[in-house]
Amino acid sequence: MPNSVAEPHHQNGVADPKSSNGNASGKPFKIFIGYDPREDLAYEVCRYSLLKRSSIPLEIHPIKQSELREKGVYWRERGKLESTEFSFSRFLTPFLANFDGWAFFVDCDFLYLADISELFRLIDEKYAIMCVQHDYAPKETTKMDGAVQTVYPRKNWSSMVVYNCGHPKNRVLTPEVVNKETGAYLHRFQWLEDDDIGEVPFVWNFLVGHNRAVEGDPSTYPKAIHYTLGGPWFEQWKDCEFGELWLKELEEMRKDEEVRKDEVL
Numbered sequence: 001m002p003n004s005v006a007e008p009h010h011q012n013g014v015a016d017p018k019s020s021n022g023n024a025s026g027k028p029f030k031i032f033i034g035y036d037p038r039e040d041l042a043y044e045v046c047r048y049s050l051l052k053r054s055s056i057p058l059e060i061h062p063i064k065q066s067e068l069r070e071k072g073v074y075w076r077e078r079g080k081l082e083s084t085e086f087s088f089s090r091f092l093t094p095f096l097a098n099f100d101g102w103a104f105f106v107d108c109d110f111l112y113l114a115d116i117s118e119l120f121r122l123i124d125e126k127y128a129i130m131c132v133q134h135d136y137a138p139k140e141t142t143k144m145d146g147a148v149q150t151v152y153p154r155k156n157w158s159s160m161v162v163y164n165c166g167h168p169k170n171r172v173l174t175p176e177v178v179n180k181e182t183g184a185y186l187h188r189f190q191w192l193e194d195d196d197i198g199e200v201p202f203v204w205n206f207l208v209g210h211n212r213a214v215e216g217d218p219s220t221y222p223k224a225i226h227y228t229l230g231g232p233w234f235e236q237w238k239d240c241e242f243g244e245l246w247l248k249e250l251e252e253m254r255k256d257e258e259v260r261k262d263e264v265l
Contacts, residue, residue, distance in 0.1 A: 028057035034086030114223035127198035
């Protein structure tokens with residue numbers, strides 16, 4: 001398993017930390033991945049896929065509800081419509097990054113196929129957040145392991161967000177606000193104006209079953225696959241679209257783990 005902090009993979013990687021990841025200090029870019037015990041394997045593969053392909057240093061943290069409760073920064077009761085443990089805790093990302101620099105949140109049910117530095121080069125300081133602005137209304141009534149599928153404006157926008165953590169408007173996202181505000185307020189980014197939200201190409205949050213890759217058009221090829229309805233880590237979704245790519249990544253991850261064990265021995 002790769003370390004939490006990944007060193008650049010080659011000498012000719014991104015040289016300017018300001019242009020590559022928005023952090024003028026040149027420190028590793030902070031990534032927060034939503035964590036749910038039912039999807040531990042999904043988290044590990046997502047993390048592995050990010051680190052394996054990154055040409056810039058990354059600092060990856062799981063957003064674990066149990067740990068946040070122990071620290072006293074998350075205390076709201078789980079609602080019946082929350083399909084994962086990080087449905088609301090995800091919005092603590094700017095707080096967890098000390099309201100400093102840029103940080104990245106992503107659901108655990110992602111598989112990265114491209115170098116994340118490509119996404120970070122799209123960062124524009126004028127925005128409070130940047131994300132894929134899907135127009136998505138799922139037909140299914142359930143997802144994953146039977147979780148209820150809810151439909152609301154800006155659905156899936158919050159599943160992958162690049163936060164300008166030092167932006168004055170994001171300072172409203174304190175533990176007190178995240179613990180009391182409604183799902184509509186948080187998932188629809190109602191603390192922001194529309195002009196505060198920058199757009200990222202859909203290929204960075206490619207929804208399985210919704211988005212389509214067009215043959216001969218590289219601009220439609222997924223850079224990050226989002227198994228939003230369920231992925232191969234669930235038995236009932238083992239044959240889903242793009243499932244073979246996730247299973248291949250899992251196999252590679254396990255082989256790397258074995259190699260590292262052998263090196264230690």
